[in-house]
Amino acid sequence: MIADHGNPRPGHGSRLQCYDLTMSELVCVDRDAAGIARVTLNRPEARNALSRATCERLTAIARDLENDPGVRAVIITGAGDRAFCAGADLKERRGVSAAETAPYLAAIAGAIDAWARLPRPTLALVNGAAFGGGMELCLACDFRIAAASAVFALTEVRLGIMPGAGGTQRLPRLVGIAAAKELILLGRRIDAERARAMGLVMEVCAGNKLAAAGDNLMRELLLCAPKSVAQAKRAIDDGFDLPLEDALALERECYNVTLFSADRDEGLRAFAEKRPPQYTGR
Numbered sequence: 001m002i003a004d005h006g007n008p009r010p011g012h013g014s015r016l017q018c019y020d021l022t023m024s025e026l027v028c029v030d031r032d033a034a035g036i037a038r039v040t041l042n043r044p045e046a047r048n049a050l051s052r053a054t055c056e057r058l059t060a061i062a063r064d065l066e067n068d069p070g071v072r073a074v075i076i077t078g079a080g081d082r083a084f085c086a087g088a089d090l091k092e093r094r095g096v097s098a099a100e101t102a103p104y105l106a107a108i109a110g111a112i113d114a115w116a117r118l119p120r121p122t123l124a125l126v127n128g129a130a131f132g133g134g135m136e137l138c139l140a141c142d143f144r145i146a147a148a149s150a151v152f153a154l155t156e157v158r159l160g161i162m163p164g165a166g167g168t169q170r171l172p173r174l175v176g177i178a179a180a181k182e183l184i185l186l187g188r189r190i191d192a193e194r195a196r197a198m199g200l201v202m203e204v205c206a207g208n209k210l211a212a213a214g215d216n217l218m219r220e221l222l223l224c225a226p227k228s229v230a231q232a233k234r235a236i237d238d239g240f241d242l243p244l245e246d247a248l249a250l251e252r253e254c255y256n257v258t259l260f261s262a263d264r265d266e267g268l269r270a271f272a273e274k275r276p277p278q279y280t281g282r
């Protein structure tokens with residue numbers, strides 16, 4: 001389980017704790033008492049590249065977070081100020097033949113899919129380069145806030161491969177096919193402002209304001225009923241590719257989960273009593 005460090009205010013969590021001692025150098029996670037989990041890719045010397053072991057830890061962490069009812073939202077970022085994540089670990093890959101690459105690809109795609117499937121809202125704080133699998137990890141999050149110095153790219157076609165961990169599917173869904181083709185077919189790098197103009201990033205700020213920008217978003221999320229947010233996320237993510245009729249049926253199914261929740265009663269009561277609601281997630 002993930003350590004709970006007993007601090008109720010987002011942004012004022014305790015010192016970063018490593019998720020588990022044996023892998024402490026790869027990925028760290030900290031959860032405060034408000035239920036905000038902060039995950040940090042922790043290989044700054046390799047620009048937080050996704051080695052196979054890093055991917056396996058990320059997958060394990062995503063599973064733990066998914067099964068932890070106390071988690072309200074998840075932030076992911078990279079250690080250092082150069083990179084969010086430089087994508088697949090190209091040094092590790094160098095000694096691996098094309099035929100032997102399948103488990104590496106499965107590890108990255110598995111980690112990113114596990115991240116995309118998290119039922120709680122996720123935020124990528126992009127503090128530098130987000131390349132290849134690093135950009136694909138961003139795309140699997142619900143929100144992205146970038147430092148002004150951030151650079152995004154799916155560089156794979158310049159490396160003789162192509163995006164293989166969701167990039168060709170999630171990017172066009174987020175920014176449209178024309179912009180996605182510009183990035184994917186050319187391997188072009190874009191800065192944070194261009195990413196914001198495309199709708200990829202919701203906010204750009206100075207690097208030293210990035211954590212605070214993430215905390216502000218978390219404060220806003222904490223005002224919302226957890227079950228409502230989770231069900232709305234499910235309706236959007238699972239409904240997007242369905243025929244409209246099926247998607248609307250899914251929306252109704254998700255809505256009904258909130259309709260019979262204690263938080264729905266609390267929301268109506270708080271409105272009538274002109275006070276802020278106290279949601280419990282039930």
Ligand code: COA
Nearest residue numbers: 045046047049082083086087088089090091129131132155
């Ligand atoms: N895998 C393994 N190691 C990586 C890496 C990757 N994807 N990206 C960077 N590194 C390593 C470098 O080899 C270097 O190691 P060294 O100190 O032993 O030489 C170290 O990280 C620092 O890299 P450097 O390029 O000097 O840092 P930078 O801050 O100037 O630039 C990047 C950072 C991310 C812009 C640049 O490293 C880069 O373009 N990396 C390749 C990213 C990529 O194309 N990924 C897609 C993979 S499909």
